Amino acid sequence: MITGNKNRTRGKPARKRPPDPRAYSRQVVDGVKQAPARAMLRAVGFRDEDFARPQIGIASTWADLTPCNMHIDVLAREAAAGADAAGGKSVLFNTITVSDGISMGSPGMRYSLVSREVIADSIETVAGAEGFDALVAIGGCDKNMPGCAMAMARLNRPAVFVYGGTIRPGLQRRDIVSVFEAVGGNAAGKISDAQLLDVERTAIPGPGSCGGMYTANTMASAIEALGLSLPGSSAQEAVGQPKREDCRRAGAAVVALLQQGIRPSDILTRRAFENAITVVIALGGSTNAVLHLLAIAQAARVRLRLDDFTRIGRRVPVLSDLRPSGRYLMSELIAIGGILPLMKRLLDAGLLHGDCLTVTGRTTAQNLQGVADYPATQDIVRDISNPIKKDSHLVVLYGNVAPEGAVAKITGKEGLHFRGPARIYDGEEAATAAILGDKVRAGDVIVIRYEGPKGGPGMREMLSPTGALTGRGLGDKVALITDGRFSGGSHGFVVGHVAPEAALGGPMALLRNGEQISIDAQRRRIEVDLSAAEFKRRRAAWKPPRPYATRGVLGKYARAVSSASLGAVTDLVDVKS
Numbered sequence: 001m002i003t004g005n006k007n008r009t010r011g012k013p014a015r016k017r018p019p020d021p022r023a024y025s026r027q028v029v030d031g032v033k034q035a036p037a038r039a040m041l042r043a044v045g046f047r048d049e050d051f052a053r054p055q056i057g058i059a060s061t062w063a064d065l066t067p068c069n070m071h072i073d074v075l076a077r078e079a080a081a082g083a084d085a086a087g088g089k090s091v092l093f094n095t096i097t098v099s100d101g102i103s104m105g106s107p108g109m110r111y112s113l114v115s116r117e118v119i120a121d122s123i124e125t126v127a128g129a130e131g132f133d134a135l136v137a138i139g140g141c142d143k144n145m146p147g148c149a150m151a152m153a154r155l156n157r158p159a160v161f162v163y164g165g166t167i168r169p170g171l172q173r174r175d176i177v178s179v180f181e182a183v184g185g186n187a188a189g190k191i192s193d194a195q196l197l198d199v200e201r202t203a204i205p206g207p208g209s210c211g212g213m214y215t216a217n218t219m220a221s222a223i224e225a226l227g228l229s230l231p232g233s234s235a236q237e238a239v240g241q242p243k244r245e246d247c248r249r250a251g252a253a254v255v256a257l258l259q260q261g262i263r264p265s266d267i268l269t270r271r272a273f274e275n276a277i278t279v280v281i282a283l284g285g286s287t288n289a290v291l292h293l294l295a296i297a298q299a300a301r302v303r304l305r306l307d308d309f310t311r312i313g314r315r316v317p318v319l320s321d322l323r324p325s326g327r328y329l330m331s332e333l334i335a336i337g338g339i340l341p342l343m344k345r346l347l348d349a350g351l352l353h354g355d356c357l358t359v360t361g362r363t364t365a366q367n368l369q370g371v372a373d374y375p376a377t378q379d380i381v382r383d384i385s386n387p388i389k390k391d392s393h394l395v396v397l398y399g400n401v402a403p404e405g406a407v408a409k410i411t412g413k414e415g416l417h418f419r420g421p422a423r424i425y426d427g428e429e430a431a432t433a434a435i436l437g438d439k440v441r442a443g444d445v446i447v448i449r450y451e452g453p454k455g456g457p458g459m460r461e462m463l464s465p466t467g468a469l470t471g472r473g474l475g476d477k478v479a480l481i482t483d484g485r486f487s488g489g490s491h492g493f494v495v496g497h498v499a500p501e502a503a504l505g506g507p508m509a510l511l512r513n514g515e516q517i518s519i520d521a522q523r524r525r526i527e528v529d530l531s532a533a534e535f536k537r538r539r540a541a542w543k544p545p546r547p548y549a550t551r552g553v554l555g556k557y558a559r560a561v562s563s564a565s566l567g568a569v570t571d572l573v574d575v576k577s
Helices: 032-043 048-052 072-085 107-130 144-155 176-187 193-202 215-226 241-260 270-283 288-300 306-313 330-335 340-348 364-368 428-436 463-471 532-541 552-560
Strands: 055-060 089-094 134-139 159-163 394-397 405-409 417-426 445-449 479-482 493-499 516-520 525-528
Touching (some): 107 144, 134 144, 134 241, 144 159, 159 215, 176 463, 288 306, 288 394, 428 445, 428 463, 479 516
Parallel strands (some): 055 089, 134 159, 479 493
Antiparallel strands (some): 417 516
């Protein structure tokens, strides 16, 4: 009697079945009954021979509404050409984008984080419905990138992500954050209306994502460290031949992944996420990376928690002197070699897992073989023995203000402790008006509440308030806490993602003006001078505010979204490892 695997013979390992490069498309186009599908596809350019090729979906996030994405139609066609030349049949489709920089400070910003879910859902929907065998996705603005990666993880078909690239610096090395800070400077009388207009006209010279180590460049770097992008993809300017070649190589690479049977589940391991966290910390990246990596891990069914950022952060230093807290722009990091030399340094120091598989079909360590170090004269990236900060700038805080956690961005320049009276605002607009109206004083702890995932809804970013504070000269003199988020361009003593959020009756909802709040980055605590009994009394009397939206996409999102401490996802699932 034969038991066990029927493919196994005595003394020999079972043979691995060769991958079927057309596992999905053949269900759509093969056989007599699929003649109607073939007829439809002939109308969009398929020839007889194309039906025998694996179909490669090219997900473009092109739109004219933001410089981050205005060039991605060109890049998508390059990726399609690369896939076709490698033996695939590309099919180009589009998904949405919204602009954080344009909607920032307005009600429209509520849709920003929502768009991450819409992008992931739409890519999954198109690829699933059309039977694509593999996927190349190209993203530019902040939420495009995690949205693309989440869809790749859910679909689990061979996939490569391409970053649309960073913008070139504006006049006098200006960027979008320069404009937000100029608004505060104008309100304080430090710059004239004419000077503000000059900054506005010269900060954004053309295509590409915001130019510092803000959320877009942070997430591009994180996704490359995860292994979902080709080496070097995250550190390229939006305009130029290197980015076009990156797209062509991505198209060819995804066909090779099909032939090898390598899927995102082979790449998106727990160790890969640890690599991504390590690179984000070394770069001094955005707090949004915490939210997005948690969300991508959820989609990949990998166990990742807030405390993993603390565990890894204890041993990984901040090495990069990049904006917003540092001096340099992404284009200047690109000029000295991008992030690959940094990753090589981290690998050599034992801070990266070199055995993680990537979309090249090789490991992280193999990809980094032969990578030259930075020029000896550069001062953008410090040596590991001489860090900007010896441990992570991403500090997860707990305490009676944030029992489920909060995320601070503490580079050390702001100090490690802050204590002051609460100055409370229900919503971003009220806080920004108070800052611009000179109602905030040095030493205050600004509390912006009811901006969480459900309460916002959408967890708006607070670049307008932090930009105004910096412009008024208060950036290093106040603290700001919120159940919303911060832009990658924000800096100062800021704490976001406070959970549970105010709209659920979290502690922030129960705070009152003047109560003393302490933030201790060393002890990783955020606390208010209130007893548990007083919190209980106030909670019993608290009534939730009227929801901002009950219908449409915002209403659906508010009903479905999870806590920020879990990534603010709308499809929370059990993880496998």
